[in-house]
Each structure stands twice: as structure tokens, then as C-alpha cells.
Amino acid sequence: MLDEAKPEVDPRNSLNALTAKEWLSESVSVWNQKGLGSNHAAAQIEKLHPAPYSYTDVARIIKMLSKPGDLVLDPFVGVGSTLKAAALEGRRGIGFELYPDFAKLAELRLQREVPTDALVDSPQAVLQGDSRTLAKRLDPGTVSLIVTSPPYWSILNKKADHKQKQTREAHGLVTNYGDDERDLGNIEDYDEFIQVLGQTLRDASVGLKHKGYLVLIVGDFRHKSKYYMFHADIARAMEEHGFTLQAMNVLYQRHKRVFPYGYPFAYVPNVHHQNIVIMRKL
Numbered sequence: 622m623l624d625e626a627k628p629e630v631d632p633r634n635s636l637n638a639l640t641a642k643e644w645l646s647e648s649v650s651v652w653n654q655k656g657l658g659s660n661h662a663a664a665q666i667e668k669l670h671p672a673p674y675s676y677t678d679v680a681r682i683i684k685m686l687s688k689p690g691d692l693v694l695d696p697f698v699g700v701g702s703t704l705k706a707a708a709l710e711g712r713r714g715i716g717f718e719l720y721p722d723f724a725k726l727a728e729l730r731l732q733r734e735v736p737t738d739a740l741v742d743s744p745q746a747v748l749q750g751d752s753r754t755l756a757k758r759l760d761p762g763t764v765s766l767i768v769t770s771p772p773y774w775s776i777l778n779k780k781a782d783h784k785q786k787q788t789r790e791a792h793g794l795v796t797n798y799g800d801d802e803r804d805l806g807n808i809e810d811y812d813e814f815i816q817v818l819g820q821t822l823r824d825a826s827v828g829l830k831h832k833g834y835l836v837l838i839v840g841d842f843r844h845k846s847k848y849y850m851f852h853a854d855i856a857r858a859m860e861e862h863g864f865t866l867q868a869m870n871v872l873y874q875r876h877k878r879v880f881p882y883g884y885p886f887a888y889v890p891n892v893h894h895q896n897i898v899i900m901r902k903l
Contacts, residue, residue: 701727759828
């Protein structure tokens, strides 16, 4: 019996290298987060960052919104989840990171967790410094996709609650990014934070090609008695910088622990999802 022919990619598909069936499966607006688990050997560097996200999730975004050989940019690369995913999916990558320690961990992670031949075929660059300055090095129209998980305001600097203590402090892990005055996570006023974050992403998008995609993996949060719709606020800010909202997918974090917030006086949800904000450059 002859083997069945492998489905071909539609020659009109200029976005990615997915077949029609693969495209369809990725078009569902709710994704289940698929981390490796905190005890996995390849998750030990990832969890050293105070706000880690799995390379497996960003790999899905990269496969959907770019082609092999394309250049992917992460202006807040942290410990390199985006670059690891880009290398494994055959894309070139550039990551900006403000803090030297995280930049070194990103480089170490690439060396330890990505096969050498993948890095040769799809080179990755970690540039340490302020992304607003580093973005000036980008040539216009050379970046096919920007994908990142940006700072979550100063939420990581608030007094740690029992959840924070149990999940990070008890294991000797850092709970915030750092104290650099250029760190957007140290801006105290929320409205100012959204404004500066939007401007920073605008600067990074100078290198993004026409109709290229900007994808932000963000979570809403509560601070004191107020609920902040981070995903909606940053989407509106980017619309003022020449982007249009293409989609707002949900990343379901089914593995997270449940805590009795608000009990027994008021309803306070355990936020067990992040939003994948997909925007397109006009």
C-alpha cells in the first residue's frame, strides 16, 4: 500500500506554513496552556523569572503568524521563551531584555535546551538593554512578527499575599523584575504605565512589516478593590499607534491552584486565564 500523500500548504498562503487542517485547529479562540511542569528538566531556567510563560504556548503563535525563516522579535524577552520557540520552529529571533541576569539566563537556556543545529539554522540574538533604545537598531520592515508577554504594571511589587508566598517565596524565587528606573514594571500609576507600554511597543514596531502581527500575552488582575482589564486597555492604546485588533484569544491555565479569595463576603475570582491579544499593523 502506498503511503498517503502529505497535505500540501496552499500556495496562496502567505501567512504561515500550515495546511488547511492545521490552520483550522489553531483558529479556535480558547487554548489550553501546555507547560512542561515545574519539575521538568527544561523548565528549571524558565521558572527563575517572576512571570514565566511557556515556550510551547508561544510556539503555537509563531507557527500561526509567521513562516520558517522569518524574523521574530520579543521586546521583553525575559529568560527567552520566545527565542527558544522561534529556534525550534525554524524562525530567526531577536530578544530585548533590560536586566543583565535575565539576559544571561536566556542565552544559557538557548545553549542548554535547543539543539546546536537548530541555532545554526535559525540564529537567535539576546540584546541586553532598554527596548526603546535597542529598537532603533531594527531595519524597517524586517520583522515578521512581534510576540511578547510585557510587564504587568507594578503588580509584582505589591505586598506578597499567601499565594505569592506559597508559589515563589517559599522556594527562594524572585517575586519581581528588579529596581531599574527604566523598568516599566516600576511605574506606579496605571494609566501612565499603559501609555508608556504603548509607546514602547510602538517603537519596537518600527521594524515590523506592513500588516505584520503584534501579539501580547497578558492577564487581567485585581489590585486592592479594583479589577484592571489590562488586555482591553493595552489593545486600545495600540489602536492609537496604528494597529487594529484582529483577535482576543483566551489561554486557559487549568493547572493553577485555587484560593478562597473574598470568602465569605464577596465574589473575587481566581483568574485562571490569560488573553492573547492579536493586533495587526495598518
